[in-house]
Amino acid sequence: GENVEQHPSTLSVQEGDSAVIKCTYSDSASNYFPWYKQELGKRPQLIIDIRSNVGEKKDQRIAVTLNKTAKHFSLHITETQPEDSAVYFCAAANQAGTALIFGKGTTLSVSS
Amino acid sequence: SAVISQKPSRDICQRGTSLTIQCQVDSQVTMMFWYRQQPGQSLTLIATANQGSEATYESGFVIDKFPISRPNLTFSTLTVSNMSPEDSSIYLCSVDTMGTEAFFGQGTRLTVV
Numbered sequence: 770g771e772n773v774e775q776h777p778s779t780l781s782v783q784e785g786d787s788a789v790i791k792c793t794y795s796d797s798a799s800n801y802f803p804w805y806k807q808e809l810g811k812r813p814q815l816i817i818d819i820r821s822n823v824g825e826k827k828d829q830r831i832a833v834t835l836n837k838t839a840k841h842f843s844l845h846i847t848e849t850q851p852e853d854s855a856v857y858f859c860a861a862a863n864q865a866g867t868a869l870i871f872g873k874g875t876t877l878s879v880s881s
Numbered sequence: 882s883a884v885i886s887q888k889p890s891r892d893i894c895q896r897g898t899s900l901t902i903q904c905q906v907d908s909q910v911t912m913m914f915w916y917r918q919q920p921g922q923s924l925t926l927i928a929t930a931n932q933g934s935e936a937t938y939e940s941g942f943v944i945d946k947f948p949i950s951r952p953n954l955t956f957s958t959l960t961v962s963n964m965s966p967e968d969s970s971i972y973l974c975s976v977d978t979m980g981t982e983a984f985f986g987q988g989t990r991l992t993v994v
Contacts, residue, residue, distance in 0.1 A: 869975075
């Protein structure tokens with residue numbers, strides 16, 4: 770089955786800096802890669818996703834890149850703000866209707 | 882987008898007892914999923930619940946411990962049976978819209994004492 774590795778486990782940046790979180794997946798059939806943000810005590814919320822027919826997707830300060838050959842994808846947050854502080858999870862799914870398999874999460878801390 | 886109502890939102894239970902968690906969706910969905918999130922950890926898939934058939938469990942999870950019902954296309958329950966303190970976790974139900982965003986319930990925070 771699918772296995773998703775996520776690095777780093779913790780990331781501390783200064784406000785205004787960029788943050789990058791990387792994930793690798795094992796199942797070459799995976800074709801959907803979302804990123805979730807989870808604030809303390811809350812449910813995971815989707816922040817951006819990408820499909821295997823696209824190499825990059827951007828939404829304001831957030832971007833995701835996908836390298837299918839290497840089976841890795843990355844989350845990029847630019848101009849970080851203290852409210853970006855949270856736990857971020859990457860995930861992968863291999864076909865419509867299957868469950869997401871999550872990475873172990875990255876705790877991002879943005880200090881002002 | 883799907884709206885998922887999950888209850889209870891939290892509970893404190895005695896070891897050896899069972900708790901049933903309910904998940905209601907505002908639209909019909911084929912697949913519903915149950916996840917466990919242990920303190921400070923990621924989300925681990927427990928099982929996939931399909932309407933009209935037995936749930937499919939992931940490695941490490943068994944039906945006797947986590948029986949699941951899926952009586953229709955908008956509702957599912959997860960029971961945590963014969964609980965021990967190690968079962969203290971957040972349990973989340975989820976639905977997907979066939980290959981797009983997965984939506985989560987607000988979670989059930991279970992503490993076993």
